[in-house]
Each structure stands twice: as structure tokens, then as C-alpha cells.
Amino acid sequence: MMKRLITAFCILGIATFSVNAEDNIATLRGEEALNAEGSPPIIPKVLNTDKKRKRNYPMQPPTIPHKIANYQVDLRTNKCLSCHSRKRTEDSQAPMVSVTHYMDRDGNFLADVSPRRYFCNQCHVIQTDIKPLVENEFMDVDDLLRVKSPN
Amino acid sequence: MLKKIKFYWKVVRRPSTFYSLGFLTMGGFIMGIMFWGGFNTILEFTNTEEFCTGCHEMRDNVYQELQDTIHFNNASGVRAKCSDCHVPHDWTDKIARKMQASKEVWGKIFGTISTREKFQNKRRELAEHEWARLKANDSLECRNCHNFDYMDFTQQSKRAAEQHSTALAKGEKTCIDCHKGIAHQLPDMSGVEGWH
Numbered sequence: 001m002m003k004r005l006i007t008a009f010c011i012l013g014i015a016t017f018s019v020n021a022e023d024n025i026a027t028l029r030g031e032e033a034l035n036a037e038g039s040p041p042i043i044p045k046v047l048n049t050d051k052k053r054k055r056n057y058p059m060q061p062p063t064i065p066h067k068i069a070n071y072q073v074d075l076r077t078n079k080c081l082s083c084h085s086r087k088r089t090e091d092s093q094a095p096m097v098s099v100t101h102y103m104d105r106d107g108n109f110l111a112d113v114s115p116r117r118y119f120c121n122q123c124h125v126i127q128t129d130i131k132p133l134v135e136n137e138f139m140d141v142d143d144l145l146r147v148k149s150p151n
Numbered sequence: 152m153l154k155k156i157k158f159y160w161k162v163v164r165r166p167s168t169f170y171s172l173g174f175l176t177m178g179g180f181i182m183g184i185m186f187w188g189g190f191n192t193i194l195e196f197t198n199t200e201e202f203c204t205g206c207h208e209m210r211d212n213v214y215q216e217l218q219d220t221i222h223f224n225n226a227s228g229v230r231a232k233c234s235d236c237h238v239p240h241d242w243t244d245k246i247a248r249k250m251q252a253s254k255e256v257w258g259k260i261f262g263t264i265s266t267r268e269k270f271q272n273k274r275r276e277l278a279e280h281e282w283a284r285l286k287a288n289d290s291l292e293c294r295n296c297h298n299f300d301y302m303d304f305t306q307q308s309k310r311a312a313e314q315h316s317t318a319l320a321k322g323e324k325t326c327i328d329c330h331k332g333i334a335h336q337l338p339d340m341s342g343v344e345g346w347h
Contacts, residue, residue, distance in 0.1 A: 048308050050308055050309040050310055066308065066310065067308075069221075070219065070220055070221070070333070072332055072336060072337050076336075076337060076338055076339045076340065077332075077337045077338075077339065077340040077346065078347065079332070079337075081346075081347040082340075082345065082346045082347055085347035087347060088345075088346075088347055091345070112347075113347075
């Protein structure tokens with residue numbers, strides 16, 4: 001009797017779980033049937049405001065406030081650095097890549113951007129004008145401190 | 152046989168003794184149209200995308216790279232094909248460029264860039280030729296479509312408007328000085344002015 005009850009509960013649990021999982025998948029894929037092709041969302045516009053954005057925490061790599069379509073960053077050349085490198089900022093008036101990009105992993109300064117920091121898009125990204133798919137519950141550290149000690 | 156040749160030579164040497172002035176004038180006129188038309192048609196044919204991408208050197212390298220860019224793929228459906236940027240529109244400049252292009256025929260015959268590796272190794276040199284040409288003619292091929300006087304700075308991004316209203320407006324810089332690699336991939340840019 002006991003055994004049967006446990007089995008029944010297990011089956012019920014798995015069933016509920018799978019229904020939940022299906023719901024989650026459904027929110028990502030939309031209402032489209034599995035064997036049908038849904039219509040793709042409109043490609044969002046890249047924000048091209050040229051205005052610096054606040055960083056959400058001090059170590060955050062700054063987001064890119066302009067379009068970077070077709071910027072070539074490879075073995076041969078780096079389009080980003082043609083404005084943001086130390087030698088180019090006078091002409092371009094763009095912010096220079098921070099000094100940490102010129103350091104190797106032991107903290108020694110190099111003459112040029114370190115190879116491990118060469119591929120800008122590994123950390124720096126554009127922002128697009130869209131509604132987030134999931135709610136963002138990130139809290140600024142100052143807000144967090146205020147909540148923790150409300151005085 | 153010899154008699155026949157002698158006769159034709161006589162006709163060719165002094166055609167007016169055999170044919171009327173009107174016939175010769177009209178004949179010359181019609182032949183002129185035919186030859187000039189034919190010449191121009193062939194010249195125009197060498198300006199087409201089919202001709203340029205007829206060789207694998209162009210089709211597999213630069214043409215593939217072009218297809219990702221705004222000059223090939225955009226919302227408004229205006230497309231710049233090879234000759235729009237690489238062949239001058241004015242007749243004398245066009246003929247000069249076409250004569251230079253005989254070097255490209257040489258390159259094709261001897262396989263100067265017949266593999267991807269060879270092309271990559273020569274990319275900087277080839278790019279420099281085009282940069283030099285556009286620098287010398289003040290980016291004429293860009294300006295065939297992009298007219299500085301028609302630019303609305305208020306519709307450009309802040310950075311773009313700043314550069315266009317200063318350096319470009321004063322004539323210190325021309326399009327190609329900043330807009331390198333907009334239609335094809337760039338070579339190794341070390342030592343190129345304006346690059347890191």
C-alpha cells in the first residue's frame with residue numbers, strides 16, 4: 001500500500017514538473033507548434049547614441065554606445081583599436097582602452113594591447129532597443145546596502 | 152591570285168576612284184557606329200558583375216566579402232557593384248584604368264593570386280593600390296553617389312557629424328582616409344596611417 005502511494009506521488013511529481021518545463025519552453029518558442037516554423041522577431045535596432053552609460057558595478061566592462069556592424073577584429077587588424085588605442089585617442093577623441101588591457105597576466109605593462117585583451121567583443125557589447133525576455137532583478141550595490149541597513 | 156591582290160591593293164590605296172564619295176562617307180559612318188558601339192559594348196561588358204566574378208580569384212575572395220557589407224546588402228536595395236567603386240566613370244580615366252587592368256590579365260594567366268593563401272599574402276599590396284588611387288582622385292568613386300553637399304549632419308551620428316563637418320569639410324581628409332575596409336576585409340594594417 002505504502003509503496004503504491006509513493007509511486008503514485010512520484011508519477012504525479014514528474015508529471016507536474018514536465019508540465020512546468022513545457023511552459024518554460026513555450027515562453028521561449030512562442031505558441032508555434034514543434035514542427036512549424038515561427039516567424040522570427042524583428043531584428044532590433046542597435047543603440048547609437050554615443051553617450052557613455054553607467055556601469056552597474058565597478059568592474060563591469062563598459063557597453064559600446066555605438067554601432068559596430070562589420071568592424072573587423074582578427075589576426076590582421078582591429079577596427080576598434082583604430083580609435084580606442086593609446087596612439088589614436090588624440091585624433092579620435094574616443095576613450096582609451098583602460099590600462100589593464102596593456103598588462104599581461106602577471107601585471108607587467110606591455111607596449112601594446114595584450115593579446116589576451118585583443119578581442120574586444122569578448123567583454124564589450126552593444127545594446128539594442130528591446131524589451132528584455134526575462135525580468136532583470138539585478139540590484140546596484142548601493143541599493144543593496146540601503147536595503148540591508150535601512151537607516 | 153597575284154592579280155587579285157594587286158586589284159584589292161589598288162582599291163584600298165585609292166578607294167575614291169572606285170567608289171562614290173557618298174558611299175565612302177556613309178560606309179565610314181556606319182562602320183564607325185558599329186566599331187565604336189562594339190568597342191563600348193565590350194568595355195561595358197568588362198564592367199559587369201558577371202565578368203568580374205567570372206574568375207575564381209574575385210568570386211571566392213573579394214566578392215564573398217562584399218556580400219556581408221552595407222554596399223551589397225541593405226534596406227533600400229541600392230547596390231554598388233564592383234565597377235561602381237573600382238572603375239572611374241569618366242571616359243579618359245576609365246580607359247586609363249582599363250589599360251592598367253591588363254596587368255590583372257597577366258596576373259590571371261600566371262596565377263599571382265590563384266589560391267586563398269597567395270591572395271592573403273598580396274592583400275596589403277593590392278589594397279594599397281586602391282587606397283592610393285582613391286586618395287589621388289579625392290575618393291571620386293565614393294562621391295559619385297555620396298555627395299558631400301547633400302549630407303545632412305543632423306541625421307548623422309554625433310561622431311560622424313563631427314568628423315565630416317571638420318576634417319572632410321576642410322578637405323584635409325578624403326573618404327578613403329577613414330573608410331578603409333568598408334566593402335572588403337582589411338589586410339594587416341600595421342603601419343597604415345590612422346590605424347593603431
